[in-house]
Amino acid sequence: MSFAFILLIISNCFMTLAWYGHLKFLHDAPLWQAVLFGWAIALLEYSFMIPATRLLDAQGWSLGQMKITQEVMTLMVFVPFMIYLFKQPFKLDYLWAGCCLLGCVYFVFRSQNA
Template sequence: MSITAWAFVFLVISNCFMTLAWYGHLKFLHDAPIWQAVLFGWAIALLEYSFMIPATRWLDAQGWSLGQMKISQEVMTLIVFVPFMIYLFKQPFKMDYLWAGLCLLACVYFVFRSQNA
């Protein structure tokens, strides 16, 4: 597998951890004191960073710009967040999520299109 493919695998994993760090306390520590929720989030965020940092370094080594990395990260966030929201929090799917995803794909197009300009 190429280094870029590994970077995207790591981005997906890091987004799983970050989504859990940001929102998991609402499901698993709903009645816990805020300090416990913060510690829960920080502990999981450490795992997220352990995957995000190598992924961004690998993409940087491949010549990706910061804009390209950030937009790709946002796409990964949506790809991970929607199933997380539907399956873990039992939220209904809305077509607006699809439209938001298409808008992000337009962002990807414009960021990568200007790569050689």
């Protein structure tokens, strides 16, 4: 299971870069270049995401469990990305958002035993 999490983290790094990296690295480029930049990086993201979800599926995870776990990892990757690459200030609200996601994790995993 931990290998799947490593793949998910790598996947999220690529996807965050695909979605927002053009704002940093191609800010003045034409839109079509930003789209191609995003697509090229998203291809790498899929190369990690698909094996991760297959591993989790083979371990009996539901789609809801996989998606909520993905969202938690997205926040874990996005906040440092935003702070270090874009020099955005940290806000306590990001911590509260993370706590809300932990609540989502609790409920989606609790239901497997109910």
